[in-house]
Amino acid sequence: MSTPAEDTVWFHAGLAAALFALDPAGCGGVVLRARPGPAREAWLTRLRALLPAQTPMPRLTAGIGDENLLGGLDLPATLRAGHAVLRPGLLAQADGGVVIVPMAERLTAGTAVRIAQALDTGEVEIARDGLAARLPARCGLVLLDEGEEADEAVSAALADRAALWLDLDTVRLPDLAAPLPDLDREAARACLDGMTCDEEAVGRLCRIALALGIASLRAPVLALRVARLHAALGGRRAVAEDDLAAAAALVLAPRALHRPAEPEPAETPPESETEPAAGEGMAAQDRVLAAAAAALPAGLLARLLAGQGPRARAPSAGRAGAASAQPRRGRPVGARPGDPRRGRLALVETLRAAAPWQRLRGASPGRILMRPEDIRIRRLVQRTETTTVFAVDASGSAALERLAEAKGAVELLLAECYVRRDRVALIAFRGREADLLLPPTRSLVRAKRALAALPGGGGTPLAAGLDAAAALAEGIRRGGRTPVVVLLTDGRANVSRSGAPGRAEAAQDALAAAKALAAYGTRALLIDTASLPQESARRLAAAMAAHYLPMPQADAAQLSRAVRRETAARG
Structure with a gap:
């Protein structure tokens, strides 16, 4: 019979610490969901007390690279010895111990995969800089999950390999005085x-x-x-x-x-048919x-x-901006052979490339002989933001049929863009022209306010709407961000670029504007908001190289989900 103290979250957390301390590598790890505070520090202090005195407990720093994580060339020792000398990485240094991972929800996918591989094999493999080695790395992880948002969580690959998942957010300060299991x-x-x-x-x-x-x-x-x-x-x-x-x-x-299903009451069999062992x-x-x-x-x-x-996580509805290689700016992602006049010199990597060859090149003590093939330059990648441009047909035909649903769907999509930290912009076209109601912004309040004020009625200047979307997309692209145009229309243009009424000329102008948008290579999605799919909208989507999405009989939530699926499928 358990005592009240044994039924508390803190008691179970202490029991988990004792079990993990007994075999960290066998348990794989602990996912500890807790904000920085007394409860988390008390649990970590308890774990240190349960582990042997000399157990290594290094902390994994944010943004750690492969060289520091797995191991690599010890440059000073290599230069002194004249041959490649290995420096173990953090995982190998933690062999037989525990690695503390602060902000584990922010680990990059690549780092998480490399750690997971080490957990599976109990070793790390190094094959770079003239080195080839396998080092033991049997250790356990303490993954500190500090995520505040619903979509911030520890990598599934690491969480699946961690035996124990704890949540200390409900632990109160008086609970910390309760006795815990010993080892x-x-x-x-x-x-x-x-x-x-x-x-x-x-x-x-x-x-x-x-x-x-x-x-x-x-x-x-x-x-x-x-x-x-x-x-x-x-x-x-x-x-x-x-x-x-x-x-x-x-x-x-x-x-x-x-939830587990409730067991159904079984009929009691006759005494002669009862099987005690099975029961x-x-x-x-x-x-x-x-x-x-x-x-x-x-x-x-x-x-x-x-x-x-x-x-539970929020659904991932969009895509990150395109990653583009940059010679002079961006986030470093390694080094490659190259000309320093066409990039930034990677000095340490250059020395690493030259160091193993010094003895063969006959270098005298204190000197390094360099060759052109030793030169390394930085590989830099700059990830651009995504800006979603909503171009909404607010003309009379759309207003009578689907404008209310389109408003609701756009509002949901705007909220999702905000969650993803994307920028959003809103263009409405009606009457004779298109209006930029909302310049690119991350403010959800401004976006909702602009959407609520979206009027309906009048002609359909579709060409003007496409021209405005193309011009805005090009400005976004020049600013280093990635534009995506989402056009909501029934495709039935009746106002030309000059502002004159007439369906034939208006349709031709709309197709020309759509082809101009496609010529820029802008990603686009056309949502046919008519109650029945329109051939005019289908032709327009083909001209602008956009995916065509008819949405008959759809409410705002259905329309939002469909856009989310289509944009994700094209990423």
């Missing part, structure tokens, strides 16, 4: 050496993972490891039901994707599943009821 390392290690676990226990964890909607095959494997550690912590040499329950609560419950197995299964269900946090349960996952 007798020598006794626990002795129990682990001869630990046994029957196949039924393994199957039980797999069935519980399935009941919670967990598709990852790593989850039950990690749960079994934690169950073994929990048994060793309690001085047992065989995994018991309490150990499975603790593993289900600590490993499987935080990963749950839906006891099902009862044990239900008890372990109940332990996992009881461990679901209240916030998680609410998200599950809403049909969201344990780490």
Whole structure:
């Protein structure tokens, strides 16, 4: 029977620290969701106290490069020795210990993949700068998840490999005074050496993972490891039901994707047909599943009821701006052979390229002999912002049919652009001309205000709208950003570029303006807002090299989702 202290989030966090300290590499890691504060610092202090005194615990710095992460050439030692000397990276230095990863939600995808590979193999491979080596790197991670927004979360590749997920945001200051589980390392290690676990226990964890909607095959494997550690912590040499329950609560419950189904009451068979062994197995299964269900946090349960996952994120609706190589400016992403007159000299990389050859070149002590092939220049990449230009047909035909829905959809899309930190602009065309209602901005308030004031009625100066969108897109491109034009219209132009009425001339002008927009290479999407798909809108989309999206009988939410799918598919 557990005491009240044992039912608190802080007690379970302390238990997780003891289990992780017993075998960091076996557990893979801990995802610790907590803001900087007393609770997080108290947990990290507890973990340090549970680990052996000489355990390495380096911190991974933001934006760490491959050389510092994996290892590379030790330039001073290489220059002294005249041959390549290896310098281990952070993962190799942490062999047998724990790596603390602050702001883990901001790790780049490439860094996360390299760390995940080291977790899988227990080593790092170095093959660069004339070096070829494999270094042991068996370590565990403490991934500090400090994300504030819904779309900020630890890399799925790393979270999947971390056995323990903790959330300390609900821990209060008085909770930190409660006693926590201790660790007798020598006794626990002795129990682990001869630990046994029957196949039924393994199957039980797999069935519980399935009941919670967990598709990852790593989850039950990690749960079994934690169950073994929990048994060793309690001085047992065989995994018991309490150990499975603790593993289900600590490993499987935080990963749950839906609530476990309530067990249906079974009919009692005649006494002669009763199978005690099977009945006891099902009862044990239900008890372990109940332990996992009881461990679901209240916030998680609410998200599950809403049909969201344990780490619910906002949908990724757009694309990042295009990454373009720049010779003189941008973010450094490595080095390459080249002429320093056509780029920025990478001095350290140049010395690295030359250092292994000094003995063969006969360099005297204190001198470095350089050759043209040693020269390295910076590889720089500048990522541009995306600016979405909404060009909305506010003419009489559109206003009568779909302008209200178009307004609602544009408002939803504007909000999504704001979440992605993109800029948005709004052009409306009606009567005889097009008006720039909203210059490129990140202000959602200004965007909504401009959209609310969007009038309807009058002629359809489609060519003027396309010309305005093309001019704005070109200005955005000159400013170093990537424009995307989203045109909402039924395609039925009736006002020419000169402002004169007439469908034939207006249609020709619209097609010419669409071709001019396409000539700039601007990404575009045309949404046919008519109640029935219009051939005129289809022809216009073809002329502007845009994807054509008819939206008959759609409300604002449906229109927004369709635009999100189409723009993502073209990224």
